[in-house]
Amino acid sequence: MIEKRILELRKQLHQYNYEYHALDKPTIADTEYDQLLHELVTLENENPEFYDANSPTQKIGGEIAEGFTKVSHRFPMYSLGNAFSLEDLQEFDARVRSQFADVEYIVELKIDGLAMSIDYEDGQFTQAVTRGDGSVGEDVTANLRVINSVPLRLNEDVDVTVRGEVFMPVSSFTHVNESRREMGEALFANCRNAAAGTMRQLDASVVRSRGLDGFWYTLVNARELGISSQSEALAFLKKIGFKVNPEYRQFATIEAVYERVQEIEAMRDVLGYDIDGAVIKVNQFAIQDALGFTIRTPRFAIAYKFKAEEVKSVVEDIFVTVGRTGKITPNAKLLPVQISGSLVSYATLHNEDYITNKDIRVGDTVIVRKAGEIIPEIVSVDVNGRDGTQVPYVFPTQCPVCHEHLVRFEGEADHYCVNVDCPAKIAEALVHFASRDAMNIDTLGERRVYQLHEAGLLKTIPDIYRLHTRIEAMEVLDKMGSKSVEKLLAAIEASKQNSVEKWLFGLGIRHVGAKTSSLIAAHYGSIQNIMKATVEELLTIDEVGTVIAESVTGFFEIDANRHLVEELVDMGLNPEYTQRVTSAKFAGMKFVLTGTLTTMGRSDAKKLIEAQGGDVVGSVSAKTDVVVYGDSAGSKLTKAQELGITTWTEMQFLEEVNA
Template sequence: MKERIEELRKLLHQLGYEYYVLDNPSLSDQEYDRYMQELQELENEHPEFFDKNSPTQRVGGRVLEGFNKVVHKRQMFSLGNAYNLDDLKEFDRKVKTEFKDAQYIVELKIDGLAMSLTYNNGEFIQAVTRGDGVTGEDVSDNIRMIRSIPMQIDYKGELELRGEVFMPKKSFNALNEQRVKDGEELFANPRNAAAGTIRQLNTAIVASRNLDGFWYQLAVDLDFIKSHEEALIFFKENGFKVNPLYKKCSTAEEIWDYIQKMSEERHELPYEIDGIVIKVNNLAQQQELGTTVKTPKWAIAYKFPAEEVITKLTDIVLTVGRTGKITPNAVLEQVRVAGTKVQAAQLHNEDFIVSKDIRINDMVVVRKAGDIIPEVVRSIPERREEGSKPYVFPTICPVCHSELVRFPDESAHYCINIDCPARVIESMIHFASRDAMNIDTLGDKRVEFLHENGFLNTIEDIYLLEKRRDDLIELEGFKEVSVDKLLSAIEISKQNPLEDLVYGMGIKHIGKKAAKVLAKHFSTMDKLMQADVEELTQIKDIGEISAISVVDFFQEEKNIHLIEQLRSFGLRMNSDTIESIETFFSGKTVVITGTLSQMGRNEAKEILERFGANVSGSVSKKTDILIHGEAAGSKLEKAQNLGVALMNEEEFLEEVSKYEE
């Protein structure tokens, strides 16, 4: 009986591939249903042969409790953007500086939800959303409901690939038609509908919405795949849906011609696209080019020009940020832009308003920057009301009514009252945010609510909430389970590394990257607090303005008190990394090139950073050492021309062994 069950599963997997991927079924729906019914009956009779990847499990019906967070084995990077031919030429120039023979694969940028799939021994294992690129959510049960995604593949090794889950236009229109009948709010666009569907806790709902997916990126090293195009062919051979509308190009001009062609044809496609992705085809060249903190240097995304619409600007209101920075915002008559309703847009600062001569009650042109953030492009003076007067920027804080200050060489105004309620709220929101202390369930609205109800007035109060558990449970909208979840997240945050705490403190001019640099250099909060401007400016990536801001921050009694309070609550005051030992690599700038035979380049990078090196992705006059493996390319030649010290893999491992216990 097991043999017949396996035979039916294999047959139905193949029939599903023909129907949902190839759109060319070899059997009728009636025959498919007959085989499916037989398999369901056999599985019901023999539950000992249950398989979560069986075709019978793809009809939905499970109610999930939630989604577990998963750290990606390999970071999911976002892409840098290009908006015109000049941007593409610059990208091409940088690539060709390293590899004159580089070619590109140019693909459609699907407007959906980025996803990572993992397979092992030919079986589907897990699906994880992109999240912040480092941590996503396990949505495997919902991904099983997408019929075009194979649950079994021929390749038996470990496989991780990335792609985009999307809602076809046909499915989107049908969904919204049904929501009209049910009296429910319509989805703004297919992307929002796809994202909302993937986060459904009822798999039957996911199954009913007919999502789809295209797969376009290999996330593991496979020796037999040398190019991006070979990876796409490999995906297709293993039953994955690959978008056929890709093209191989050699120049920026060829890429631009393809972009113009697809710009004209995009609206005829059965799915939404929001741009074109350009990738270096050769995988070895990709590895050589490397990445920045967030984006690969071997790929770029061309974004289609934003849709522009006209509406009325009815008012300008000010908001106060955590540093006291004042941001003017346009209040707009509601208008639909790029598929979503827009009622507000940021106006940045006084200079922006003056330069564009934006006035209250003006008709203005609005678009979404990068198809996401609403912005006012310009006013339309010829449609201006008679008697209209230029906007005068306020001099008083809208929240605490303190006098606003505009510092020399800055375009923004600031409320310098550190007790301003708006600054207090924003500082707590920032502290708890994902990029800072990442306190799950303590989002913007909850911080504001707890502040209004007297629970949160300072950052320290976050760690005193555990003493008010019973009071929290009595609040409207709070239950015992949600309160315990919040308190657990707060407790977990105490173990976050120093870089998260430094960023969470909200020091002016210190972003996420600078916080990481400071935490790595000083390793403890005490050492950082004692640093002076001269010492700080000696650190790579820390400029004078940032250095002065750090010193000023730690000279304020209120901030010193905050740190001591957090220390008493048990928060970590040291870096996540082991304090660097003095080695041959300490303080040196090192570049890795070529293929290392005994370890991956990421592993080598971690060792170097632990031994105090600054690992760079490109060779320059500032490079101290080039570590080269097999098939080292232009970086080796450049290093030789610059007189950079060279070290092969064997020499590198020999040096490392001196410091390993």
């Protein structure tokens, strides 16, 4: 009888939670809900053999985690490309309609929170993982469990992976900051920072107390459930218990989409939660699948970013900083102002020409905005506000750290410190190597790097992998107890397994970003092969031009850089590209790509083939298994047909990849 009553109470409370949080239609008074919950808590405490991790009582919290485990996403969490105008949306629409004339769009609010992926098995909540770098996130299951609007038990016994955004409502933000002010703690700058700080808490009861919420908008395995569109997926998510933002709309034209975007921008201040734009997606999943992805973004969706808020401030000072490449960046210290929910005290001034062209002076009244809602910048100067005390800024001729002479190369706008021993360059290079897009070494952030560098424990990149021999020296540093040191060393050791493109990017080769590093690593397969590459060979890689090719070869022509790579390999860093094979579907098969592919670049197609065990070659022969052809295919297609080799159109290729 006791077990029956416990199960009955759980079922009732799950239903009441769904009605209250997902449907916003409570059917029971708060006092009655509290009585039922109290009864369930009492029964579960008296009968621990009936414990269930997904009981409504588990939202009370109290679990304290040791740390956050890294988890690989089964399906990557991509970023979105951005649009800032009707023209940008029309270009996006033209690309889509060049292949699919009959297309519908779904417009959803772009919630300013933390992207999250959650899993359910047989309708039971099992795991929650942060977006992380899109491939690997952190397990925050205990923290998601205590958010009231996250269902622990779905209305149907289905296996689903769902993605959405966890955020802090404005009302919760106000309450949390009031509490922090009373406790003498630093205030959160905005709702997003508050949500991010909360999700990093190891004590789930703290998470519960801060009133986080969530909207859910992506059903990853929708096709398996027979769902064929985003609008159907949203309806299904709501039906099975998820809180879905009600402001989504469906349109047949991009002009109607733009009108809706303008409506959303007008109502952003009265929503009760922060948004920073709108997301436009192709509604039909069949078209989404055919359009596919670039290396970072889906081709079937785009984010419309709202215009940045502009406010007045005063330039209190101008100073320069030194980056990892020695680049000197001037910055303005501003009279603090609120922009888009954040307190802004500094803005980048880019280079000497930027300051000169805008005639920015200390003491000027200026218009400031956040570029792309992230980086503060000065838009213009109010010259009418000058009183004669403002004088033109004189760009320094010496490095502010090592005091060596600065160099401005011919044809470039930036100044550089060329001293290889400059402490600032060394520290910034270490920060970059450990950063998320590079080696993603947890807890080795900017402050920690500078702390270890100043203590003489980090002077070179290999020193990171020698820190396990300096435990006692680290434990005496501020906020570096034994547990912190243990966690840092574990993250460093784990980073050795990263695919080689991560540390290729981390080396800081000029003009070589994260995407280019991936393309080069995928092409050559190992760091040893990359070091042998010539300019001519590198130029055969899509998206690698002369500047990048010469930068890569120039870097590896320097003995010190080659020795650095060899030392890192000796220390156990993985020298191989390990992102290549995810299945054996094309194992042992040789492919040739010819013609113009319209839904992807050649490099994207090559990556898809290699990910499934195949190999891409340059010419057609009797050993070729498949020729994939696009528009304007020429002699290679003809030769394949003459030899009786299998040929696939681009659409057939995508069907085979996704089969």
